[in-house]
Amino acid sequence: MFTARHTRLGLLASLLFSCLIHSPAWADSRCSERAKTLLLPAKVSCTYQSTWLDSGIVGKRKVIYQTPLGTPPAGGWPVVLMYQGSFFPLNDFTYYSNMPFGGYYEGKVIQTLLNNGYAVVAPSAPADLFWQTNIPGLAQAYEATTDYDFLGNVLSAIASGHFGPLNSQRKYATGISSGGYNSSRMAVSFPGQFRALVVQSGSYATCSGPLCVVPEQLPADHPPTYFLHGFVDAVVPWWSMDLYYDRLLHQGIETGRYTEPLGRHEWFAASPGKVLAWFNSHP
Numbered sequence: 001m002f003t004a005r006h007t008r009l010g011l012l013a014s015l016l017f018s019c020l021i022h023s024p025a026w027a028d029s030r031c032s033e034r035a036k037t038l039l040l041p042a043k044v045s046c047t048y049q050s051t052w053l054d055s056g057i058v059g060k061r062k063v064i065y066q067t068p069l070g071t072p073p074a075g076g077w078p079v080v081l082m083y084q085g086s087f088f089p090l091n092d093f094t095y096y097s098n099m100p101f102g103g104y105y106e107g108k109v110i111q112t113l114l115n116n117g118y119a120v121v122a123p124s125a126p127a128d129l130f131w132q133t134n135i136p137g138l139a140q141a142y143e144a145t146t147d148y149d150f151l152g153n154v155l156s157a158i159a160s161g162h163f164g165p166l167n168s169q170r171k172y173a174t175g176i177s178s179g180g181y182n183s184s185r186m187a188v189s190f191p192g193q194f195r196a197l198v199v200q201s202g203s204y205a206t207c208s209g210p211l212c213v214v215p216e217q218l219p220a221d222h223p224p225t226y227f228l229h230g231f232v233d234a235v236v237p238w239w240s241m242d243l244y245y246d247r248l249l250h251q252g253i254e255t256g257r258y259t260e261p262l263g264r265h266e267w268f269a270a271s272p273g274k275v276l277a278w279f280n281s282h283p
Helices: 004-022 100-115 139-144 146-160 178-189 238-250 271-280
Strands: 031-034 043-046 049-054 060-066 077-083 094-096 119-123 166-176 196-200 225-230 255-260
Touching: 031 100, 043 100, 049 146, 060 146, 077 100, 077 178, 094 100, 100 119, 100 166, 100 271, 119 146, 139 146, 139 178, 146 166, 146 178, 166 178, 178 196, 196 271, 225 238, 225 271, 238 255
Parallel strands: 077 119, 077 166, 166 196, 196 225, 225 255
Antiparallel strands: 031 043, 043 094, 049 060, 060 119
């Protein structure tokens, strides 16, 4: 026999179920989150798809990607190319708060982009190690590298619809460390392809840590570029980013930067919002 208590429990269960199926976190996102507990780190995880594309003489490389939920805009989803840092491949879109180099916030960048209408395409560096943009001997002959072939194929795949309904006229790039240098490479070797760039803990395409010389003349069509950098970064010194930033200012190319006062070589809690804001301001 049902009592008033049973009725209240039934109403509560019904309300809880309704909240779950109508919650934006469940219905409107490719990503899920778990808060940090006493025993488990915080987690952010986004679903993904994968494919393999040719990279020249060494064969194919993996690309993981995802599009936002919902109906794409008329021209297709704007797309962000996400470039891995050295030795930390993007094999999936799952991140934990105990990962080094602020890896959890890289996951939050991906989540923020997907939740705000940007597709994310993450190509693999050679052997999942690091990009060839600033390797001595290759940096000066970049068009002979497998990176150049591979990334050219990634851009062609975006235009052909291989990754779904993406807008090839609205491409952006970001990445950390080696991936930050590689984001700069988009301005140097793929002119006219990108609307805007965000360089996290990196500098100009051919720089490498404290070995950094920024050319006197940057490409006239260099995309607007934003920098995120830790002031006490011991791997890629803050001043090496500053050289690049100053050169962009000198040439009248739109730029901006955020310095984390005690930040090291890492993504920051501020990174997701800063990346999104910069890309949103360059539609």
